[in-house]
Amino acid sequence: MSSQDVLTVLIAEDSATDRLLLAAIVQKQGHQVLMAENGEQAVALFAAQRPHLVLLDALMPVMDGFEAARTIKLLAGETLVPVIFLTSLSEEEALVRCLEAGGDDFLAKPYSQVILAAKIKAMERMRRLQATVLEQRDQLAHHHRHLLNEQRVAKAVFDKVAHAGCLDSPNIRFLQSPYALFNGDLMLAAFTPSGDMHVLLGDFTGHGLPAAVGAMPLAEVFYGMTAKGYGLAETLREMNAKLKRILPVDMFCCAVLLNVSFQRRTVEVWNGGMPDAYLLRATGGEPLPLVSHFLPLGVLPPEQFDDHTQVVPMAVGDRLFLLSDGVVDTRDENEQLFGAERLRQVLIANQVPGQLFEDIQAALAHFGGQPRDDVSMMDLCMVESHALSLPPLTYTDSGQSSPLDWSLHLEFRAESLKRFNPLPFLLHLLQEIHGLRVRSGELHSVLSELYSNALEHGVLALDSRLKRDACGFTEYYRERNRRLQALQEGYIRVGLQVEPLASGGRLTIEVEDSGAGFDVESVLGCSRAGQGFFGRGLSLIRGLSQQAQWLDGGRRACVVFVWVSEA
């Protein structure tokens, strides 16, 4: 018998003969024995020596077996100390009392050596089982605490990254579980330098840490490229390439990405694998679904990735509603899906915009679905551009060494125009001018407008009158993509000239294109009258700069920014 199998057995029995007889039997089986003459002694011995197993006579002087059993069980706490009652009682009621007092079994007098040995063995199995269960429970609890702590730390780090954005803008409402990160749900929003807003709602495959791991690099790319003024297409390409490179084959990220322009009143959308997002008109009516047309991020290699976006006009008060699959995939007890149609009904029935999430949650509850912890929703409202305050830009250098007298001329030809967006590069260069930094948003807006005018109306010869309604809008951007892909020749020349003035300086931007030009007087006349979607760009440029004119029959734009140094 190994030392592990040796038990300490407490025997409480008032009859000395029986006590010694039992002790002899138990010792013969190789166990150690403690002896008590009554219940009180038994309790005291138990408290002092913690035996593994207790044999208790039911009827004893001073304290009987029932009370002793109760006290011993209380002292033992969670540990299982089997108590076997020794009894000559045979009435059912007395035996029931033994069990009710906490006894695990009983042994009838006169004692059988064989049965006692078998019962001790059986009780020992139970005791070990209980000990194992408790040990594993404690281990699980330990691991769980450990896991929660790791999640807390990971979440704290991630929140620092995620909350760098502008989710707290007054035109955004969102709902997300605090541990959404570990469900793979990701919600990001940030301003571009020109005051547009980039928004991402993503959903990584899987749960737990693996789902959270991809979120960090994705957020870094999102914020980094948005802040530098890159558009959706470039940002999407970079995010896809990065995830493809770092994630295992079976992991990817469904995502819907938006560029909301408050100045142009448009939204640009790319949806890869997320449920339909919706455009809800302020005037009511049928919600416009923004459907997933692409594979999720991280699936396709860069050369196969499709970054085509859809542009839709919006009016002030129109809203964009984004959601994770937790909503439509909620199931009732019959495994029925809540589904897109029920959601559509709720969207149509919604009366108070601020109550939409509550309406949806009420509908889910009414549907009888199991509440899921991975329901993410976002509601973003189109507002006047001045209603939002852009965060101040931060710089790492003092600006003392900024160059103040230089000029630069660049020519972008067909192959570059197809693939390359020069705006982040140009903007970065202009950031070197300290006096212009506070106006980098305006600069970016003006540069974007000038460049897209030169490209779309000049090089690609697109007629902006196409954009007069929502349908034409879609057609316009489809045609833009088609012509750009087919482009063989043409150029855009950008000239930047920076000159110091007595107090401050002057920046002159010239953008020239190879197109046919336009009737400057009539287009500017239109834009003054504020007609339609076209001409808005030109008035924006005039509004933001000190001086703007179009030369060479509309083929060359010349825009001047003047700044006064703060010293």
Add this chain to the structure above:
Amino acid sequence: MAVESELSQDGKLTIRVKGRFDFGRHMEFRGSYERLQSVPRCVVVDLKEATYLDSSALGMLLLLRDHMGGDKSQVSMVNVGSDVRKILAISNFDKLFDIS
């Protein structure tokens, strides 16, 4: 068995998934093609009795596609019910797999 597979004489592996196709089927699903001596000529995933498919199942399908040679792979899905078809459509997996 929630995942059954069968290899024909001419090297066509048919994998049948029954019930919920989610992370719980991961080992069985991977095992069905990884335990074979050689890479099969083509794979048909039969989803006739699959009631549901989640994003980890999509991940498993990508793994299978990768195993079968990525862009050159021949992996098709057959007997796709309407619920499962919706999920595949949202993710645009019809661009990667032959779905019927």
